[in-house]
Amino acid sequence: MKIRDVLLSEYGRTSSIPSPVNRLMTDFAVGFRDGRDINLGVGYVNEQTIPNQQIQLACERVLAHPKKYRASLNYGGAQGSPNLIESLRRFHIENRIGGITEQILNSRDIVIGANGATSLLESITHVLPTGIVLTADPMYYIYCNDLERKGFSVVAIPEDNQGLDTGFLKAKLAALDTERSTIRFFYVVTVNNPTCTILSNNRKRELVDIVTRLSSEVGRKIPLFFDNAYRDLVHDSSVEPLESALCYDELGIVYEVGTLSKILAPGLRIGYLIGSKGPFLDSIIQRTSDIGFSAPLINQEIASYLLDNGIEAQIEKVNNGYQQKAKQVKTWIAELLGDNVQECRGGSAGFYYYLTLANVATGSTSDFFKFLTRTTGQEDVDGPSDFQYPKVIYIPGEHCVHPSGEMVEVGKRQFRISYGFEEPPQIHTALKLMKSAIAYSLQ
Ligand SMILES: Cc1ncc(COP(=O)(O)O)c(C=O)c1O
Known part of the structure; x- marks a missing residue:
């Protein structure tokens, strides 16, 4: 008799398939190169805030x-x-x-x-x-x-x-x-x-x-x-x-x-x-x-x-750190992404910015995403296969808006970046790469 696989509950069945964001983050983490790739996707806190x-x-x-x-x-x-x-x-x-x-x-x-x-x-x-x-x-x-x-x-x-x-x-x-x-x-x-x-x-x-x-x-x-x-x-x-x-x-x-x-x-x-x-x-x-x-x-x-x-002192210290980073990153967003940004939320609390681009798609099949994850298939963009150019990950808006809500369309041009985990020089590099990714998407 043929033996079928373990019988899963409905919840077990839906959970046996990793969520889109989990898949995205896992794929990125697998080949992550310390000191080269930049993770603006994770919700990790800044290590320096941990006492x-x-x-x-x-x-x-x-x-x-x-x-x-x-x-x-x-x-x-x-x-x-x-x-x-x-x-x-x-x-x-x-x-x-x-x-x-x-x-x-x-x-x-x-x-x-x-x-x-x-x-x-x-x-x-x-x-x-x-x-x-x-x-x-x-x-x-x-x-x-x-x-x-x-x-x-x-x-x-x-x-x-x-x-x-x-x-x-x-x-x-x-x-x-x-x-x-x-x-x-x-x-x-x-x-x-x-x-x-x-x-x-x-x-x-x-x-x-x-x-x-x-x-x-x-x-x-x-x-x-x-x-x-x-x-x-x-x-x-x-x-x-x-x-x-x-x-x-x-x-x-x-x-x-x-x-x-x-x-x-x-x-x-x-x-x-x-x-x-x-x-x-x-x-x-x-x-x-x-x-x-x-x-x-x-x-x-x-x-x-x-x-x-x-x-109280600990909270103050944590907030001083994020406040500085928020200001710095905001300046870079304005400088590097400029008019391509239609709306920018965040900067007063927490450690995320949520951006809406004017006319560039950000989803996982978009040119913007492929450029940043070096998956365009073009060697001049991705770099040689054994030493690809730095990769950047973020959370595409398509995963943040509800699939049957009002924001589906605009969500396709949105993304979340975290300034929590990575240090300013890496965030700066990532934003420069995003500028290039926008140019690549618009060409
Ligand atoms: C909105 C929200 N709720 C809860 C959590 C998780 O909190 P905890 O680490 O206590 O599980 C997070 C973590 O990023 C969060 O963003």
């Missing part, structure tokens, strides 16, 4: 104080280390992060994810039924891809320079008509990935208002998740201080997802969720237990120590 010595010191202190940091190399509890939860509470209250007060946090809980904010976002997909998820377009493609593989239907609402366009959202909700009852949650990234557009306080307030009304209309609380991954990386002092949506939340539908990845180190894998106590948060805690009991306790205790000792 190696403080982390080492924190680890020593944690291990040297077993009374406070109990059994830190043992298993941890599923909600998270009590030390870390207390440190996060204090961090938010003492720094009045987004205007958060003790009173706001009293009716809320903080839970720590098994593996960064990503694991919390992933957990949400397991404890909420499938249905419609509303988000901004361009969207955080990693999570939206996960949602769609799990059977959710992502509806992406275009953003403008203040974030998700609430006028558009209202029209979309009206058009959804009876389907509104299948809306499961909203997912909004406060400093968006890929665009780094900052969601303005007005928009945030309007969003809470819209989702509060919608909840009354359907007779069920619809959670509104704000992903604050880059919230602490606003490095432009002219930006209004960002308020926490928890301040406007009367119904208890707002949840904020945070991470220490961008301000300390992604390798610590510390992400947290703040929201109303109740069955939803309890289910997330159980899910954390199911997938790995807890984040590594030692990492949680190290993070707690770092939050209690000098986090």
